[in-house]
Amino acid sequence: MKKMKIYFNRWFSVAFHYMNAIRNNEDGVQFEIYGTHPDPRHMSLQGCDHAEVEPALQGLEYVEWCVEFCRRHQIDVFIPRLRMFHISKHVHLFDAIGTKVIVCRDTELLEKLMEKDKFYESVAETGIMTVPAYHVVNNAADFKKAYEDLTGRGLRVCFKPTNSEGGLGFRIIDNNRNPLQELFGHVTKWISFDEAYKVLSSQETFQDVMVMELLEGFEYSIDCLSDAEGNLLAAVPRRKAGGRLRLLDDKPELLEIAKRVAQTYRIPYNFNIQMKYSGDTPKLLEINPRMSGGLHVTCLSGVNFPYLAVKLALGGKVAPQTPEYGILASHIEQPMKMRTAAETAKTL
CATH class of the missing domain: 3.40.50.20 (Rossmann fold)
Structure with missing residues (x-):
């Protein structure tokens, strides 16, 4: 053969x-x-x-x-x-x-996914899930206004470039830090408002930055498999459970969001939705139209996500899958x- x-x-x-x-x-x-x-x-x-x-x-x-x-x-x-x-x-x-x-193959959708603010606008129009409170800024004055608006609503604040991948450029504003202690410690993602404002003020304008509410609940990565018609064939929410532990969790509200995303955007093959909770409400972080970095852990659910995507690409029939949830996973070198x-x- x-x-x-x-x-x-x-x-x-x-x-x-x-x-x-x-x-x-x-x-x-x-x-x-x-x-x-x-x-x-x-x-x-x-x-x-x-x-x-x-x-x-x-x-x-x-x-x-x-x-x-x-x-x-x-x-x-x-x-x-x-x-x-x-x-x-x-x-x-x-x-x-x-x-x-x-x-x-939807290049217009891919462009939106690359620019998070544009995709947030699209999601808000559809109403299929909740997005965090945010502002898009490209100068220090607007950065300050955005910060003051969000803190005025009682929210903690973070910011990130609109077109970065993963954790690149992500910072959390914390005005109660000890700079001397941090100088002798690990490199940190925390920064005070004054420090951020000073750096951003050094340029008249800078690349677009999303100034957002900081979500402080569990963060989930939902690994999905879908066909080109928008039929969700498998979805497994995965979250950190302390240290190297990962939990493949049965979360009905996240599975329903995955179904709505598949039907609305028709991203074929493997895609990944990242969400984080604010209280009881899951809010969107981003969607990656590809296999996620932790998909091999999700495959412990019994769903072979990479192979099934290949099978779909080759014209094979893939039935809706039945993942096993409640799996606590980890790894060793x-x-x-x-x-x-x-x-x-x-x-x-």
Whole structure:
């Protein structure tokens, strides 16, 4: 039986687990996995059957390089992370060579997801879930007004660039800190209003920043699988439960939100909704139209999210899944012998 060829471009280290999940699928389908990354010793490449060093390219030039890679190796399914928006914009180039791409083809939606304020506006219009109180600012005077408005409502305040990924640029305003103690301690995400205002005042304008209410309840990452028609096939809310512990939790209100997101935005394959509670109300942080960094933990629910996305891309039928909830999970490091740089990044 011919092995299906899967290609991951530059991904997080946890792609190592996604590759193994696809290999160890319940249908017994055989796969050959290809990967590229600028770092020939990157952990994700250790999960590949074939690996290659990725060039530093931008925009369409990078997309064309990926197309040529897929054509040269007769890739059946491409699972991108880097330059996902540009790949979606030019996905017809992959269609032309017969490579299926696990990506959301709605480029207008992808642009909104990249700019959190625009997506918050979209969500507020639909009413499918609650967003935090926020202001978008790009100068120090407006930053101060936003801070005063939110604190005047009795809210604690945080801020973050509108287009950052993960925790980059995220700061919490705390005016009761001890700067000297912090100087000799760990690098911190806390900052006083005066310190933030002073830094921001050094520029007449700066990139758009969301000044938001600080949500202080449990934070959930909801891993989802959906088809292109907006049918939610699986959803598993996952939260930190202290230290390295993670709880796969049965939260009906979060499962209902996942269903509404799937129906409203029709993000195909894997996507992830991040929410945090304010009292009893879950509020949106962001949505990632891709596999999350903790998806391998969520797969302990019995749902093979990476493989089922590949199965959908190849035209297979995937029935609604029945995840196991209430699982308390963790992880330990395991030593492994790395392949040498030459072995890992061999020319194919």
